[in-house]
Amino acid sequence: MIYLDYAATTPMSEKALQTYVEAASAYFGNASSLHDIGSAAERLLTLCRRELAYIINGEERGVYFTSGGTEANILAVRSLVNAHRHRGNHLITTEIEHASLYHLFKQLEMEGFSITYLPVDRFGQIRLHDLQRAITPKTILASIQHANSEIGTIQPIAEIGQLLRRHGVIFHSDCVQTFGKIRIDVKKMCIDSLSISAHKIYGPKGVGAVYIDPRINWQPCFPNATHEYGFRPGTVNVPGIASFITAAQHICENIEAEQTRFEQLRRHFLAMIREKQLPITVEGHPHMRLPHIIGLSVHGIEGQYVMLECNRDNIAISTGSACQIGKQAPSRTMLAAGKSAEEAKQFIRVSFGKWTTEKDIDQLVSSLERISQQRKEFE
Known part of the structure; x- marks a missing residue:
């Protein structure tokens, strides 16, 4: 066919598959365990975190691995909103976000947040003046996708990031469709938080990541979670993450x-x-x-x-x-x-x-x- x-979605590459098998065999330990087998898994996880941070020109401490793009989007936005709700209750997004974010913002509306859904032109791009007008003293976060998954339209992310930074608004971007297809530099693009997924780049399903600039506070969605610095609960999928990073290295080289x-x-x-x-x-x-x-x-x-x-x-x-x-x-x-x-x-x-x-x-x-x-x- x-x-x-x-x-x-994409099929897994041979290199990603090979890495998964090798990591699952040699690094099967729980990365949170204190014995040598767990410590070996933790060392591999640290290497993966460092490499992903390098690829996006971020900080190692800002990388959190998740179960995929949807969880990455939800945890990133909720963690940031939880930590900054004292500053205001206004959020900005677009009418064409991925379902995981669109429905999350609808839910946040029901929880008392005021949401502005930016319109797009006939090509699927937002207008910067619409974003400028939408910002209020109570705006705490904007979530605007890097590129649309249906028509491929790319948003002017660097300009968006610069505008939001001038107003002190946290900027989250869903980069699931663009990671591995466009060079992403979180510092040059003024991205505070982003989400990515492995299965879009020939890696395994069920693996993703969030990046949050370590200078920005976040509050965990799950109190007392111990994995990924408290960002999420659940045993970390070290073989899947190693496979993800192998796929990321390969696709970003080309x-x-x-x-x-x-x-x-x-x-x-x-x-x-x-x-x-x-x-x-x-x-x-x-x-x-x-x-x-x-x-x-x-x-x-x-x-x-x-x-x-x-x-x-x-x-x-x-x-x-x-x-x-x-x-x-x-x-x-x-x-x-x-x-x-x-x-x-x-x-x-x-x-x-x-x-x-x-x-x-x-x-x-x-x-x-x-x-x-x-x-x-x-x-």
Whole structure:
């Protein structure tokens, strides 16, 4: 089967798998145990923490490993909000955040917080003047994603970070889709807190991380937790973390080369769509976007039907974020970008990965051409 849903998840790389097996065999101890086997696991965990901090130009003491991106988002925001609630009750986010954050902010609203959901333009970007206007003396935190998982639009993170820092607002960014695809420098980007996940970069599922600048106070969500400096409870998954860091090292060594290759694949795909004159519109920002994620609207056909028809042709694509699959509601991202509910339901997402070839794309275009032709025949 042709896999074109890398934004949802990736297969583990051979190097990540090898590291997991070796670490699970040689470093199986509980990193909190005081005997030599536990101490060996703790030393490996420390090396992993140091390496991840190096990759994002952060501080080792600010790295906390989690069970994935969703937990990373929730624990980061809640831990920071808990510690700074005395300063105010106003929070800022966007209408197109990942479900883990969008629903968290809805829950925080029910708990008495005032939330501003920033609108986006038709390309899925926020406007800095909207952010500026949203800040009040009671604003304590803003959570704005680095890039959208459905259309790939990248937010101007450095400018956002600088603006928020001038106003003393803590800045959290969901970097799950961008880590390993864009160079992340928490100091240059003025990011106070970020979340990342292993399974988006050919690492294992069930592993992620939070970075919080050590200068910023946080309060644990789980009182008396002893693992990860009290950030979360539960025995630390040392083999999974070692595998995660191996995957991170490998993907970050090749960011520029992969970006170039993805751009070539993207140009080929869009050229084929134009050549075949398919009734498809490309969504997202024309320049500020991840090259490997392409959001598409297939005119007059529901995205779910297109996805199922592609599946019949042994091609795996998606209708948006995998966290929303099974829900019939149209894409929040498309609605926020100004689409009607009917138009938003025509959305599909194609995302490339390390094994994607031009031949795969040619077969996808042939499948889309067949689906479009079928629609014409029924009209």
